[in-house]
Amino acid sequence: MLEGFTAGLAAFSSWQVIAGLFAGVVVGYLVGALPGLSAGVGMALLIPFTFGLDPVVSVVMLIAVYMASEYSGAIPAILVNTPGEPSAAITALDGYPMRKRGEAGHALTLSILGSAFGSVLSTILLIFSVSWMTKFALAFGPAEYFALAVLGLSLISTLSGSSIIRGFVALLFGLLLTTIGTDPVDGLPRFVFDDGFLSGVPFVSALIGLFALSEVLRMLETTDEPTTPMRDIPGVNGQLGLMKPHMGNMVRSTFIGYIVGVIPGAGATIASIVAYTVQKRLSKDPDSFGSGNPEGVVAAETSNNACMPGALAPMLALGIPGKASTAVLIGALAIHGVAPGPLIFTQHPEIPYSIYISLLVGMPFMVLLGLYGTRLWVRLTQIPRGVIAAIVCAVCLLGTFSESKDIFSIWVAVGFGIIGYGLSKVHIEPAPIILALVLGYMMESNFRRALVMSGDEMTVFVSHPISAICLAISLIVFVLPLIQTVRRRRRTAVKAAAYPGKAA
């Protein structure tokens, strides 16, 4: 390991590597903050520029983009309820209500510091556990993925705010949407009325419509409302001090993010929602989650950034791209004749170690940019709402278009904007819909795959240990809140019976 670090450090002695790191962080901030432009696409756009570069420089630059964009998705999520990256949808749940209270600076500070903590601790976990983690990553077959998706969906009860029924309505609506598209087993088109739906409902369009455009419509109701007063942001030392009460939360969320990240295909959204749920259960004040509890912001942001080094484990050690961004990294390395996989640590040790070093060295730069930038970005909240609405609308529609280069996706986004606005009028949150869109395909395709594998033998889901554990946890998570609700009702009913006069 020491030799690897020496090789990595030696690669860092050239100014090109340092320049690549800084350029990557700046580009990553932009890519992450622009809704629709995801980390994977942003990295892929840089690939042609890496043709002429040294492999270490190009991988360091791409890693920096990946790292920074995973964080900066939180900035628009907090400021305008527009997740820059899908996982920031969970950050928006509490980040946006905080900003409405005038605590945008506070929320932004928590998000950058939580992200940095998650990223650094998770990188350290990666360095020491990369080879063990491959076994864990490979343990996930169709039955296990199905169970994991069910577990993710069962966490819905924490996202649905006050009413579990409304959460279910949103979840089922989302699952219904995932039936649109090409059938995962036979390749048959289902409910496809336009070629644009052949690969399912365009996810980015739905995300932008449900969150950003529906928020724009709500802003239009009250354009003349005065802007929220802004609370002062403490100095940088004070900003760092804000993290003190959240240490336990950050450590927990980092471990959750890292482990979920290792599972190929699971991704930052699941990590965020698991960490968010765990924090809500452990919190002294669970009822304020969803209406601006800082713990929610910290849990979501820490875990989604911790997820990223986790995703590098199967990519480096097995050559398995768990998601779009790591697939791009593999492609960028292939150009230089470097193939991630079981041989990379012996044949090209400088690549994994320069990745580790850039994650650690790039972080302080990213944090400084974030802490000082916070002072700048919060000013956005002082712009009149009408102007903000127009800018958000334009940036979002441009974002959806740039993702697919298809005008159809813009109409889908507008459609979802209207749906989201309508749903908000009956107090149905968009987060469960997004969760269903992320997990629905994973659940269905792996359910059917597992059954094809076993010859339609349903017992595979309980005979595989990981799958059985996930299903058991989801059953508990699912049933517990129901029992609590029933008990509470019974207690109130008993009270009402005891004091008939006071019953209302």
Place this chain on the structure above:
Amino acid sequence: MLLRFISTAALTVALIANSAAARAEYPERPISYILHVSPGGATDIMARKLATVLEKTLGVPLPVENKAGGRGAAQLADLKKAKPDGYTIGAVTSTHIGAFNQTLKQYDVDSFDWIARLVNEPYLVVVRNDSKLKTMKDLVDAANAKPGSVVMAGFVRGSGGHFAWEIMAKAANLESNKVRWVPFDSVGDAVTSVLGGHAEVAIAYVDLVKNHVAAGNMRVIGVMADERVPQLPDAPTLAEQGYKADTSWQQMRGVIGPKGMPDSVKAKLADAIKQALETPDMKAYINESSLVPAFLGPKEFAEYAKQQDVLTKQWMQSLSLER
């Protein structure tokens, strides 16, 4: 009279020269190169690499556009709409021909002009190193002994890899449904499931497995090609094991354009592509990615595509995958 003759002749010469000049001028503006995949994958990177080399040969920029979605639907819709003037071209793979017969029935091989084939990729049969299956015969025997006991992972039903397995099974006189074909979202996912021990066998490509083979995690029990693959010298071909499968069935990558492009334009593009494939840069990349150079010009490529289409139709019918 003489004067008139001279002036007519001069005019004719000038006209010919002019039209020749006009033709020689292609290309005079950027050529868009539309892909059916999202950025970052193997097909995307090879296309981008090719585009940078072609820019030098043709002297105009070749912006690469990614139109992923619907197994090529978005890309093909754009190609269909474009003018057949050589300023819009697209990437093609065997998957397209499969889709013409399955999900994208509005198109067929005649809907586009076939410009050049670039490379081929043979199909492999791989298992995890601790598997009991050591040869193709072991696989066939195991399937015959206990139908359904062998689980095979690959890309969707009706894909090139799926047909490759059907072709192999036919050559081995094995009813293919004695092996359970499990469709994954990508060939890479199928390889991962074999590594994890969830499926026993996968149909894969050299590039996806060569490092796992070198590291001793995987074994190749059959190569569907005429000769052994340089990167995997120990892996026997199917023919060596006595199975005569059609080795012309391989995963192909090529370039197509809208229907009705002038022959001269197609020839110019094909020539430039042929030259590009010969550059040291491209050669190194093709070798590194374990691809087999397999250039075909417009005429031969169109014939090849038709032939693959006929084969695809036959398999779709016999597997009742036709819709």
